Amino acid sequence: MKRRYPAIIDREGAVFGIHFPDFPGCVSVGSSVEEAIDNGAEALSGHIALMTADRDPLPAATPLERIERDPEIDIVLATLVEVVVPGPVKRINVTLDESLIEEIDAVAKNRSGFLANAARAALGRHRKEA
Structure with missing residues (x-):
């Protein structure tokens, strides 16, 4: 089953970071926005696979419009990242x-x-x- 989770992409120097508000600690980086999204999707897939293996419940996706903006972060893009959630x-x-x-x-x-x-x-x- 596929799910889409919100992702926040920020820029620090020449590097783009990505994090997922619904999954604290799940982060990645890339040298471009596209690379950050690809790497972030891979990190999120791994994070979800570990949670599923541990039988931890997955959070519901927070709508993008409900994500609070942090004034200390230079946000480049807020987007949804699609991942495959392991089934039974x-x-x-x-x-x-x-x-x-x-x-x-x-x-x-x-x-x-x-x-x-x-x-x-x-x-x-x-x-x-x-």
Whole structure:
């Protein structure tokens, strides 16, 4: 399921920062507004994935018009960033080469978690290319 959360982009020198009022501590930066948004979306996706894994409830998105402006921040843009929120876990059967399974087992505590993270990373790269 996709959700859109408000993001505030500010400028400090040559760097653009992005933060999410609904997710304190979830921040990122970029050398351009576009890069800050892309990096912010990736940071927010990771933040949400961790919250979901911990079974923490996700906040409702605050409407942009209700976000209070901080006079000490040089706001460049207030926008909505779309992220995919993980849904319920579903068990599937996967067939893999035995040597690949051994490599996964050598670096991961959990095969399912490893494969899910690898799939998310691959899908993120695919979205950037599209």
